[in-house]
Amino acid sequence: MEELNPSEISQIIRQKIDALDTEPRPSNEGTIVFLADGIARIHGLGEVMNGELIQFEHGVQGMALNLERDFVGAVILGNYRLLAEGETAKCTGTILEVPVGEALLGRVVNALGEPIDGKGAINAELRSPVEKIAPGVISRQGVDQPVQIGLKAIDSMVPVGRGQRELIIGDRQTGKTAIAIDAIINQKDTGVKCVYVAIGQKQSTIAGVVRTLEKYGAMDNTIVVAAGAADPAPMQYIAAFSGCSMGEYFRDRGEDALIVYDDLTKQAWAYRQMSLLLKRPPGREAYPGDVFYLHSRLLERSARVSADYVEKFTDGKVKGKTGSLTALPIVETQEGDISAFVPTNVISITDGQIFLETSLFSAGLKPAMDPGISVSRVGGAAQLPIIKKLGGGIRTALAQYRELEAFSQFASDLDDASREQLEHGTRVTELMKQGQNSPMSVSEMGAVLFAANEGYLKEVEVEKIKDFEKALLAYLHSEHTELMKAVAETGDYGDAVAAEFKEALDNFVSTQTY
Amino acid sequence: MANNSTLSRPYAQALFEHSDDWSSDLEKISLAVKDPGVANLIDSPHLSYQDKVEQFLALFEGEIESNAVNFLKVLGESKRLSLIPDIEKEYRALIESSKGKKTVELFSPFVLSVEQQEKITTSLKKRFGDNLTTEAGVDESLIGGFLARSGDDVLDASIKGKLEKLSNQLT
Numbered sequence: 001m002e003e004l005n006p007s008e009i010s011q012i013i014r015q016k017i018d019a020l021d022t023e024p025r026p027s028n029e030g031t032i033v034f035l036a037d038g039i040a041r042i043h044g045l046g047e048v049m050n051g052e053l054i055q056f057e058h059g060v061q062g063m064a065l066n067l068e069r070d071f072v073g074a075v076i077l078g079n080y081r082l083l084a085e086g087e088t089a090k091c092t093g094t095i096l097e098v099p100v101g102e103a104l105l106g107r108v109v110n111a112l113g114e115p116i117d118g119k120g121a122i123n124a125e126l127r128s129p130v131e132k133i134a135p136g137v138i139s140r141q142g143v144d145q146p147v148q149i150g151l152k153a154i155d156s157m158v159p160v161g162r163g164q165r166e167l168i169i170g171d172r173q174t175g176k177t178a179i180a181i182d183a184i185i186n187q188k189d190t191g192v193k194c195v196y197v198a199i200g201q202k203q204s205t206i207a208g209v210v211r212t213l214e215k216y217g218a219m220d221n222t223i224v225v226a227a228g229a230a231d232p233a234p235m236q237y238i239a240a241f242s243g244c245s246m247g248e249y250f251r252d253r254g255e256d257a258l259i260v261y262d263d264l265t266k267q268a269w270a271y272r273q274m275s276l277l278l279k280r281p282p283g284r285e286a287y288p289g290d291v292f293y294l295h296s297r298l299l300e301r302s303a304r305v306s307a308d309y310v311e312k313f314t315d316g317k318v319k320g321k322t323g324s325l326t327a328l329p330i331v332e333t334q335e336g337d338i339s340a341f342v343p344t345n346v347i348s349i350t351d352g353q354i355f356l357e358t359s360l361f362s363a364g365l366k367p368a369m370d371p372g373i374s375v376s377r378v379g380g381a382a383q384l385p386i387i388k389k390l391g392g393g394i395r396t397a398l399a400q401y402r403e404l405e406a407f408s409q410f411a412s413d414l415d416d417a418s419r420e421q422l423e424h425g426t427r428v429t430e431l432m433k434q435g436q437n438s439p440m441s442v443s444e445m446g447a448v449l450f451a452a453n454e455g456y457l458k459e460v461e462v463e464k465i466k467d468f469e470k471a472l473l474a475y476l477h478s479e480h481t482e483l484m485k486a487v488a489e490t491g492d493y494g495d496a497v498a499a500e501f502k503e504a505l506d507n508f509v510s511t512q513t514y
Numbered sequence: 515m516a517n518n519s520t521l522s523r524p525y526a527q528a529l530f531e532h533s534d535d536w537s538s539d540l541e542k543i544s545l546a547v548k549d550p551g552v553a554n555l556i557d558s559p560h561l562s563y564q565d566k567v568e569q570f571l572a573l574f575e576g577e578i579e580s581n582a583v584n585f586l587k588v589l590g591e592s593k594r595l596s597l598i599p600d601i602e603k604e605y606r607a608l609i610e611s612s613k614g615k616k617t618v619e620l621f622s623p624f625v626l627s628v629e630q631q632e633k634i635t636t637s638l639k640k641r642f643g644d645n646l647t648t649e650a651g652v653d654e655s656l657i658g659g660f661l662a663r664s665g666d667d668v669l670d671a672s673i674k675g676k677l678e679k680l681s682n683q684l685t
Contacts, residue, residue: 013684020683024671026641029663043519046666059685070520 028091030072032056038080038232039277042072042089051131055090058082062089063096063234066278073278075234077112095131098242099124100249105193108210108224111239113246116226117210128249130241134300139309143351146382146491147258147326150186150439151179153367153432156391156449157398158354158374161382162192162256163304163324167346169331169338170356174368176330178436179354180260181209183328185218186439187258192326193250194222195259197243199236200266203228216437236270244301247325251303254310254321259302263330264295268342285341292345295329299349302327352376366433371398384442384491390449394428397452401425427457430465443487444473450501456509464514471514472505480504518600525597526604529585534609539582544602546573547595556595563593570595616646621653622660623672638662641669 030044040062048054054062054074060082066073076083077096098113103124108117115122143161160166160183168176184194196213198206206226213219223246227239240261250257261267268291275288283289304324311319331346336357338347347353352375361368383391404422408414414422431452434440440448448469451457460468476484483500487493529536546552552573556566567590571583589595610617618638620631635648642664653661658673 016683017680020680022676022679024669024675026667026669028666029668030666044666059682 030089032083032085032087032089033071035080035083035085037277038076038234039274040074040076040080040083040089042074043070045072045089045091048072048091049095051095053092053094053096055092056083057087063238065274066280075237075274075278076232077234077238078232080232095129096238097127097129098245099126100128100246101126104223104246106220106222108206108226109242111225111227111231111235111242113225113242126249128245130238130245131297132245132248132301134297135303135305135309139305141304141306141322143304143324143378143382145256145324146379146384146387147183147192147256148186148190148384148439148442149179149183150441151182151367151434152440152445152448153369153371153434154179154354155383155387155445156394157371158352158369158376159379159383159387159391160326160328160376161304161379162326163302164352164376164378164382165299165302165327165329165350166376166379167329167331167350167353168356169333169343169347169353170368171333171336171358174356174358174361175366175436176332176356177209177262179356179367180262180328180330181212182437182439183258184213184222184260185216185437188216188218188221191256192221193247193255193257194218195225195243195247195257196222197225197227197240197259197261199227199239199261199263200229200270201226201262203230212437233270233273237267237274240264240267240298244298244325248301251305251323251325252310252313254307254314254318254323256324256326258326258328261298261327261329263332264346265332265342268294287341291341292349295342295346296349299327299329299346301325351378364433365429366436371395372402386442386446386487386491386493386497387449389493390446390453393453394432394449397421397425397428398432401429424455424457426462427460427465428452430462431457431469433466441484441488442491443484444476446487446493447472447476447484447501447504450498451505454502454505456505459509460514467514471512472508475508475512476504479507518597519604521594522597522600522604525589525594525601526608529601529605530608530612532581534612536582536605537609539578540598540602540605542577543574543582543586544599546570547598553596563590566590567595614645616642616664618642618646618648618662618664619651620648620660620662621651621656621672623652623654623656623658625652626650626660634660634662638669642667 028045028047030042032040033043034041048064048067050064050067052064054064056062060076060078060080062074062076064072064074099122101124103122107115107119107122110116143163145162147160147162149155149160158166168179170176184196187194196209198209206228210219210224213222225239225243225246227236243259247257247259268287271291271294272287276282276286280288302325304322307320307322310321310323329346329350331343333340333343338344355370355374356368357370360370400421404418404425408422431448451472457465483504487497555569567587571586589597620634631648631650638648639646656672656674659671661672661675662669
């Protein structure tokens with residue numbers, strides 16, 4: 001906290017007293033008639049709106065969710081143990097809002113946008129409602145710019161575009177969060193602002209993520225919204241929407257933002273808990289009927305918006321710039337069951353999924369993405385030319401490899417072509433492995449993919465692929481700095497670039513050891 | 515409390531739709547129910563509900579209309595005699611709203627003089643409409659000023675309310 005001296009404190013108190021409005025104002029009141037498990041039923045509040053913020057005594061707030069004939073069912077945001085039945089509750093006439101803006105970057109906040117990182121107050125000028133309607137068809141624009149995740153396997157096979165929603169799905173301990181964190185780290189010099197929403201996680205895990213982001217210098221352009229496992233269910237439910245509003249601030253002002261919801265399964269659990277306590281009828285897996293709407297209205301807000309929309313939104317202050325909010329929602333499956341309720345819902349809402357598998361993870365293939373069922377429905381149009389051109393071969397190589405691999409287990413001897421394909425596949429699979437927290441630049445990725453496509457890996461033993469890659473990148477960075485820089489900046493690929501890559505690789509293979 | 519209004523509303527609605535001359539009977543019965551002795555009778559575990567209804571009806575012999583007796587029997591069948599004060603309240607609210615009237619409860623920390631009450635009533639008419647009656651009550655915890663309540667709408671002009679605002683502002 002900032003240090004204050006006594007005179008400043010008395011000045012602040014004086015200012016607050018000056019600003020006090022003692023004029024009697026009419027209000028709409030009710031009485032708490034039932035209070036348990038973070039839920040209040042309030043009698044009265046005849047003029048309350050759905051989703052309106054309710055002011056209880058002792059400074060506690062709540063949100064009206066069930067408007068019944070005689071009651072209002074409300075969830076309590078904060079410590080409900082301070083309240084008691086028989087106390088009054090007042091309408092506030094406002095719906096829940098969170099602070100938004102640049103001031104939040106680099107901070108850790110709770111679901112209400114209050115700082116929880118001990119770095120003092122946040123001086124955000126603007127506030128934005130947590131629940132907003134997603135931009136309509138007219139204000140949108142196609143996805144045609146990439147978000148580089150920095151992972152070879154993902155950028156080449158399931159590219160993500162700005163404004164896309166790409167689901168990361170898999171069992172526990174398959175590296176879902178790791179991919180999202182890598183994506184955030186890779187945005188540190190791209191100008192893409194990031195929001196990481198942690199829902200229902202251990203505080204220690206959240207602290208670990210924040211430390212990782214700080215270590216790699218990515219925290220400065222990241223907002224962390226944390227609703228831990230110990231926070232009440234309503235906070236876990238709202239956190240995703242709060243984070244979304246914070247991300248929308250950048251989208252609507254012609255900037256690009258990336259939001260990670262980690263994870264939506266736990267958010268659905270929190271919502272289920274609230275709904276059951278509010279006595280809404282349970283449906284499949286005891287979730288309420290509007291779980292699909294819960295996730296669809298959230299993910300619809302991730303969009304690419306047109307320059308016209310941005311210009312209109314900013315009253316002409318920002319011209320000719322499109323905005324985007326890319327979402328990487330995470331869903332945890334149980335035993336790989338993607339046909340459970342929440343996974344099927346979110347798969348159908350998003351524009352593709354990155355499917356992570358325990359067996360691949362255990363086999364040491366990290367990221368443990370299954371290329372067969374991982375897809376990106378819109379990212380292809382957004383891929384950089386070099387990745388698009390060179391990455392195309394990777395997917396085919398792996399597909400053929402998988403087919404042959406199964407087949408080759410029965411066949412005693414294979415023809416040369418098949419054996420070659422099998423060997424190439426093994427090498428490409430090995431090449432797709434990538435360490436945690438080490439995202440790659442476009443030029444590095446381009447060089448590695450070029451080596452794979454042009455057959456430079458043939459002579460390399462499978463065990464040595466990693467060393468080969470490492471040595472190649474070191475060589476290119478020291479001997480071909482210009483080429484690497486040019487490719488990283490433009491992402492273009494043509495005959496000239498191909499020739500330069502070929503020359504560089506020929507040189508490398510003939511002169512270097514690995 | 516709120517549960518009671520859910521239960522009592524249909525009865526009040528039925529009475530209201532039946533006729534609008536239930537007021538005096540309802541008031542009598544409801545006064546009786548509020549009496550601790552009668553309340554004990556209704557809550558007593560030693561009597562069967564049928565006996566309770568009979569004893570209860572005996573209290574009003576010759577005092578109320580036959581319709582009201584029938585109404586009490588209906589209530590007795592569903593074991594809902596204790597709902598009567600709530601039914602009366604709902605019934606009165608229905609009559610008032612049908613006449614466009616509004617009752618405003620006016621709380622002050624001390625008993626108001628007639629002039630004071632009239633003055634406040636005139637100013638309240640601006641907010642709640644002309645056709646209102648005030649019911650004065652005393653609430654010492656208000657410290658000073660007054661608090662007016664009509665249904666869910668509250669106008670808090672008390673010292674207590676101002677102090678609460680101050681405390682909210684400072685925290």
